[in-house]
Amino acid sequence: MSAARDDILAKIRAANPGPAAEVAPGPIPARGRGGPAELRQRFYGGLDAAGVSHATVKARSEVGGEIERFLRELGAAGPVVASEDPMLDGCGLDRVAGLRRGVPDAGDAVSITGTVAGIAETGTLMVRSGPDIANALHFLTDTHVAVVDAGCIVGAYEDAFALLRAGGAPMPRNVTLITGPSRSSDIERILQIGVHGPRTLHVVVCDAGPAA
Amino acid sequence: MQADSARFPENVAAARRDETLLGALHRLQRDARAGRAETVSKLPEFEALRDAARDIRNGALANLAGNLERFEENVVANGGEVHWCRDAAEACAAVARICREAGAKTVAKGKSMVSEEIRLNAALIDAGFDTVETDLGEYVLQLRDETPSHIVIPAIHLTKDQFAETFRGAHDTLPEDRPLEEARAITDEARGALRDVFLRADVGITGANFLIAETGSVAIVTNEGNGDLAQSLPRTHVVVTGIEKALGTVEEALTLIRVLARSATGQEISAYTTFATGAKRADDAAGPENFHVVLVDNGRGDLLAGPKREILRCIRCGACQTVCPVYGAVGGHAYGAVYAGPVGSVLTPALSGLEKSKHLPEASSFCGACEGVCPVRIPLPRLLRMWREDAFQAHLGPKVLRWGLFAWSTLTAWPWAYRTAGAIGGRMLRLMAMGRGRLTRLPFAGKWTGGRDLPVPEGGTFVGKWHRRRGK
Numbered sequence: 001m002s003a004a005r006d007d008i009l010a011k012i013r014a015a016n017p018g019p020a021a022e023v024a025p026g027p028i029p030a031r032g033r034g035g036p037a038e039l040r041q042r043f044y045g046g047l048d049a050a051g052v053s054h055a056t057v058k059a060r061s062e063v064g065g066e067i068e069r070f071l072r073e074l075g076a077a078g079p080v081v082a083s084e085d086p087m088l089d090g091c092g093l094d095r096v097a098g099l100r101r102g103v104p105d106a107g108d109a110v111s112i113t114g115t116v117a118g119i120a121e122t123g124t125l126m127v128r129s130g131p132d133i134a135n136a137l138h139f140l141t142d143t144h145v146a147v148v149d150a151g152c153i154v155g156a157y158e159d160a161f162a163l164l165r166a167g168g169a170p171m172p173r174n175v176t177l178i179t180g181p182s183r184s185s186d187i188e189r190i191l192q193i194g195v196h197g198p199r200t201l202h203v204v205v206c207d208a209g210p211a212a
Numbered sequence: 213m214q215a216d217s218a219r220f221p222e223n224v225a226a227a228r229r230d231e232t233l234l235g236a237l238h239r240l241q242r243d244a245r246a247g248r249a250e251t252v253s254k255l256p257e258f259e260a261l262r263d264a265a266r267d268i269r270n271g272a273l274a275n276l277a278g279n280l281e282r283f284e285e286n287v288v289a290n291g292g293e294v295h296w297c298r299d300a301a302e303a304c305a306a307v308a309r310i311c312r313e314a315g316a317k318t319v320a321k322g323k324s325m326v327s328e329e330i331r332l333n334a335a336l337i338d339a340g341f342d343t344v345e346t347d348l349g350e351y352v353l354q355l356r357d358e359t360p361s362h363i364v365i366p367a368i369h370l371t372k373d374q375f376a377e378t379f380r381g382a383h384d385t386l387p388e389d390r391p392l393e394e395a396r397a398i399t400d401e402a403r404g405a406l407r408d409v410f411l412r413a414d415v416g417i418t419g420a421n422f423l424i425a426e427t428g429s430v431a432i433v434t435n436e437g438n439g440d441l442a443q444s445l446p447r448t449h450v451v452v453t454g455i456e457k458a459l460g461t462v463e464e465a466l467t468l469i470r471v472l473a474r475s476a477t478g479q480e481i482s483a484y485t486t487f488a489t490g491a492k493r494a495d496d497a498a499g500p501e502n503f504h505v506v507l508v509d510n511g512r513g514d515l516l517a518g519p520k521r522e523i524l525r526c527i528r529c530g531a532c533q534t535v536c537p538v539y540g541a542v543g544g545h546a547y548g549a550v551y552a553g554p555v556g557s558v559l560t561p562a563l564s565g566l567e568k569s570k571h572l573p574e575a576s577s578f579c580g581a582c583e584g585v586c587p588v589r590i591p592l593p594r595l596l597r598m599w600r601e602d603a604f605q606a607h608l609g610p611k612v613l614r615w616g617l618f619a620w621s622t623l624t625a626w627p628w629a630y631r632t633a634g635a636i637g638g639r640m641l642r643l644m645a646m647g648r649g650r651l652t653r654l655p656f657a658g659k660w661t662g663g664r665d666l667p668v669p670e671g672g673t674f675v676g677k678w679h680r681r682r683g684k
Contacts, residue, residue: 008509008513011516012455015521023271023272024268027257029261049480084497130493131493133497134498135444139440158466161463171489172489173290173492175487175489177469177484179480184435
């Protein structure tokens with residue numbers, strides 16, 4: 001195959017005799033800029049528009065209680081699996097019945113994960129995989145509950161990547177920008193929520209940082 | 213309908229008799245226009261972002277060799293492998309080899325236009341792999357042995373009832389009397405059937421919207437989540453994509469993401485934008501052990517060297533198809549090609565030869581709607597015109613057109629002859645119309661008058677009027 005590689009690159013080089021081009025990224029939209037309160041309001045507005053329910057809690061320790069309430073009202077039944085993300089430590093997840101932490105399997109109904117950031121621009125979550133997070137947690141279950149630290153609500157996609165790559169951290173195997181539950185309009189362009197991924201996405205925003 | 217661009221005129225005639233198709237196309241064009249306008253109105257920077265997107269894609273093409281080398285370096289550094297393929301045969305062979313080495317039985321496929329282009333499914337099924345499309349639209353098309361008719365809404369030509377009927381035939385272990393009237397029920401049935409495929413698949417194949425040189429990442433943009441399951445659950449993840457997709461940085465991709473969904477579906481951003489970088493890390497909780505990227509040239513290098521290289525800026529949003537009056541009148545299958553609509557009429561002659569697809573560059577009124585919505589500002593009408601010129605140079609057009617153009621160009625070189633011929637012609641048409649002001653039939657133009665009347669010229673010639681007005 002290295003002959004193919006040489007051929008392809010030679011052809012491209014012959015087509016591009018000039019020097020390397022300077023490439024600048026495009027403008028950051030104004031909706032991705034603003035103070036913390038403004039960005040938070042825009043983030044909530046984006047979640048609403050994308051069909052994502054959300055709640056705010058004052059402290060990490062209240063997250064589990066909020067998730068328990070949400071799942072009870074939703075009537076979600078079945079096993080619940082949470083990632084081993086340290087962000088979920090001290091969240092009082094023991095209030096959620098039938099919960100275990102680790103890698104999801106086909107029988108799980110609900111997943112709970114942390115997030116890297118909430119993005120105001122479009123009400124988007126940034127999630128990642130890692131030693132503590134199996135990527136399928138974000139896609140395999142019917143219901144996905146994501147926890148966002150208020151301090152990690154940023155304006156634009158670029159800001160979220162800056163958080164992810166702070167201090168030169170390498171890209172995880174998977175990083176996903178999630179905006180709303182899974183959807184399709186493939187059948188007569190009638191919007192259907194929940195095709196392969198979650199049908200329900202719920203966001204819990206936590207005001208305070210890690211529990212003391 | 214034949215999947216053959218050479219049969220475009222016959223395919224068009226068949227499409228025009230298909231009321232179901234025409235209804236679907238009408239609704240698509242009506243709703244999509246409004247949807248895009250609304251989304252764009254919420255983003256004042258949209259036109260500036262289109263300019264930036266154009267410049268980013270131009271820069272990426274100018275730096276393509278370096279970007280691809282850097283991309284490969286970073287894929288390898290993250291435990292992956294890159295396979296370079298000159299054409300469809302090499303690409304299909306590479307994917308089949310990867311599946312064989314993975315000991316695969318089942319392959320779960322995410323949506324990928326390049327895989328359609330190289331006919332990957334047929335190759336993998338021939339090689340003995342149970343290969344299943346998992347995008348809802350692509351899945352029903354695979355069951356029906358059809359091809360996509362739109363880049364982002366592949367089954368736009370099918371009705372809900374056709375989905376239901378296909379599922380009743382394919383899912384024969386489910387109760388026959390189950391209700392499948394609603395899109396919800398059909399969707400849920402697909403979710404169930406395909407969930408099993410994801411869980412047993414040994415290999416997951418996805419396409420790529422962007423390749424990122426600085427990190428070795430592959431970005432895919434989807435709504436259903438099938439591409440994410442396909443790259444998270446199986447032990448091996450294979451990406452099949454075109455060489456033109458390589459960008460320099462994550463930030464360049466983010467600018468393109470801001471214009472992609474808005475142009476494609478009228479969404480602000482698709483539900484899932486996922487960056488995959490290499491294989492599962494040693495200490496990762498889960499993920500594919502093997503990661504392969506199959507880079508396909510298949511004519512792209514030649515396009516890059518020629519005058520139509522701007523088509524390689526395309527980010528496959530399908531907006532040019534959605535707004536095109538010709539696409540709206542005949543649908544995607546009439547084009548008889550993997551890529552329909554304006555972008556396809558530029559790409560297909562390059563991919564499968566102008567002789568076989570000479571009708572496609574003609575399938576445009578040059579109204580410019582496509583260029584008007586293209587997120588990377590590809591001058592589609594200009595590129596189509598280039599193909600028409602190439603077809604004329606290669607003597608591919610009908611003889612009557614050739615002779616007509618020859619006669620016309622000869623006449624225009626002699627103004628007095630042109631004026632005389634024009635005056636005689638006008639008078640003859642008036643005579644033939646016998647005072648009715650229109651002709652229902654005209655020799656050598658039967659195809660034109662077959663569908664409408666030809667109004668005959670009234671009054672004098674333009675040049676005559678011009679001279680009278682200027683008092684000569």
